[in-house]
Amino acid sequence: MSVEHTEHDGPLIPKPALTLPALRQAVATVAPSRLPEFFEDMQKAFVQAGEQGSVVPIRMFYRHWGVIVEIERHPQIARRLHEAEQALDSEHPAVRDGAIREAGEIVRAAHREVERG
Incomplete structure (x- = not known):
């Protein structure tokens, strides 16, 4: 018995790099309704980074959205x-x-x- 594969069995897009342009494009493709949330989270991350003098909030933002895209691209x-x-x-x-x-x-x-x- 064989299983029929549809065009959506695999990922919709390749895994994006954890960079702002790549994640923004990925979110726009796999979860466009979440773009406002993406930009709001980005703003918060950059403000926190400035307040803390640390890049950790930005890295956490990239990771968080990388996970969302990883799920939504499948x-x-x-x-x-x-x-x-x-x-x-x-x-x-x-x-x-x-x-x-x-x-x-x-x-x-x-x-x-x-x-x-």
Whole structure:
């Protein structure tokens, strides 16, 4: 038995570099509705960096958005995460517990992938 593959089985875009231009373009492609959030987070990160005299907030911003893009560039994974997020509102504890586990696994895997570069 063979499995049919659709055009969306793989990533929508290649993994972007963790740079402002690459992440901005990636967000615009895989999650355009989140661009305002991206720019708001960017502004906060740069303000914090200036206040702290540290690049850590900027690195954290890049990492955070790298993880979001890593998830969103894989439609099936993104769908699973969004379904898990919706299931958190369930009145059934077992459904909520399963959703927490699913979301956690997806986010941890995305973090590992971003770390690998």
